[in-house]
Amino acid sequence: MLRTLVKTSRKLNVRDIAWAHVINELNLLDNSYVKVGFPEKGTLKPGGKKGSEHVPMNTMSEIIAVASWQEFGTKIIPERPFMRQAFDNNKVALNELKFKLYKRVVQGTIDARMALGLLGTWMVAATKREIRNGNFQELSEYTIAKKKSEKPLIDIAQMINSIQFEIVIRKF
Numbered sequence: 001m002l003r004t005l006v007k008t009s010r011k012l013n014v015r016d017i018a019w020a021h022v023i024n025e026l027n028l029l030d031n032s033y034v035k036v037g038f039p040e041k042g043t044l045k046p047g048g049k050k051g052s053e054h055v056p057m058n059t060m061s062e063i064i065a066v067a068s069w070q071e072f073g074t075k076i077i078p079e080r081p082f083m084r085q086a087f088d089n090n091k092v093a094l095n096e097l098k099f100k101l102y103k104r105v106v107q108g109t110i111d112a113r114m115a116l117g118l119l120g121t122w123m124v125a126a127t128k129r130e131i132r133n134g135n136f137q138e139l140s141e142y143t144i145a146k147k148k149s150e151k152p153l154i155d156i157a158q159m160i161n162s163i164q165f166e167i168v169i170r171k172f
Helices: 017-030 060-072 082-088 091-107 112-133 141-147
Strands: 003-008 011-016 032-037 164-169
Touching: 017 032, 017 091, 017 112, 032 112, 060 082, 082 091, 082 112, 091 112, 112 164
Parallel strands: none
Antiparallel strands: 003 011, 032 164
16 A cells, blocks of 8 residues: 655654555445446447348337246246346345445455456356346247247347346445
């Protein structure tokens, strides 16, 4: 840490300049958060499956609609809560990561925005893992025949590719 020695009359004071920066970063971190999902103004990502009969979605609003139908279910689509399960199944690891990132901010090796970015990147990956490997209700025979796959939540991978994070900084 950067320190300066200030001599005032007969006393020698140590003023830690970097400490003020660390406190500011911790306040920024404590007053901010990361949103993971499908932001309305996010970047629509293409699907990766070639030759599919499925038509890619054209707007982020379409991705959000499909994701919410899958997450919460509809009258004809069973609930497949990939977002909630990603969070619930990773609480311990998420808390461990938050502690490590907080520690790195205190040490001055990263700033608050970088810590939030790393947290967002990690949670996006955890959500994608949950979609690929999660325990969800099986597809109907009709759906399996139509999409030629037994894998729920993934047709052309456009939804999974469009998962993003957004850092929200609140002024303190």
